[in-house]
Amino acid sequence: MSRHVAIVTDSTAYLPPEAMERHGIIAVPLTVVLGDQALEDGTELSARELASALQKRRPVTTSRPSPEVFAAAYRAAADAGASGIVSLHLSAEMSGTYDAALLASKDAPVPVRVVDTGMVAMALGFCALEAAETVEEGGSLDEAVAAAEKRAAGTSAYFYVDTLDYLRRGGRIGAAQALLGSALAVKPLLRLESGRIEPLEKVRTASKAIARLEEIVAEAAGSARVDVAVHHLAASERAERLAERLCERVPGLVDLHVSEVGAVIGAHTGPGLLGAVVSPR
Known part of the structure; x- marks a missing residue:
């Protein structure tokens, strides 16, 4: 090799x-900074510890x-x-x-x-x-x-978050700022567009949003040969169910990865994140 x-x-x-x-x-x-501790992303802070810190509203920041x-x-x-x-x-x-x-x-x-x-x-x-x-x-x-x-x-990335609050706090919300006015009434679907987080759709409930996420990913994949990744933070059951459904619905699926995100992404999306990546071969 x-x-x-x-x-x-x-x-x-x-x-x-x-x-x-x-x-x-x-x-x-x-680097992830949790309180007064500077930790390496992916090695020194578990997803469970991160989710717990975020839920307790402890300050979590990240740096290059x-x-x-x-x-x-x-x-x-x-x-x-x-x-x-x-x-x-x-x-x-x-x-x-x-x-x-x-x-x-x-x-x-x-x-x-x-x-x-x-x-x-x-x-x-x-x-x-x-x-x-x-x-x-x-x-x-x-x-x-x-x-x-x-x-x-050729790659597309979509995700669902339970709340836009973490993205707002981290300054990563981009044009999704427009959703904040109705954030309490909707469950947002977002996408990565031109390197920024952009709003995609507003859905009324979590279950409908996740079902819609599945539809969007299946449509993006079509019948082409694709690799797919499903990401989550403190939402493993949601991720496994979505992965199972995509296996059934994406005929050209080559590789499927399911994983929990690390602290750098999790700090900006919060617990409950469910994301999906579609990458044509």
Whole structure:
């Protein structure tokens, strides 16, 4: 398996550990600040602890990795034999992670291509997997970047939240601000659009919203060969039911991932999040 081009992403990709190990993908962690504790996303704070803190209205904030952390990751990849690096990150509209990676890339010991995918969660993860598979098939640095960008362009992400309050508090609400006036009366469906969280539909009850989410994902998938991810925070039963229904309704389903989001995304969406990513092959 070729490793002449290394693939770096960040912890918000929520890639399964076995997939990261199999493809040699490096994930740089973002930071979660819970009270006076600074913790690494995905390793030092469990989803249960996060949900509990949010429900108790304890302050939870997030921050990008420092350029120094990225520089260390790039040096490690070069020391392991990489002659080039593709560094794929969550939307620059949502985080300064891309900027930190870009800054670190300027002094890296090998060429680094930093990409703002405009995605997050497994919408980002699928881009990293596409880049890794391209490299494993003998693709160049440029070909891996092109493959990731093409995957990002075709990928859609939708999600349901119990309340817009966490998105409002975190300043990530974007045009969904328009829903706040009627937030108590609706259950919002949102989507990732141009790297931002945008309103999609307003539904009256949680059960109808989740049923509608299923419809939207099935329609987006159509009959094409697609990978699908279902994400949640403190809503495992909802996630499993949605995954089961999508298995029945998406004829071209190739890979299905079900996972709980980490603290960086969870802090901005709150418990009850149910998200779905559709990524055509």
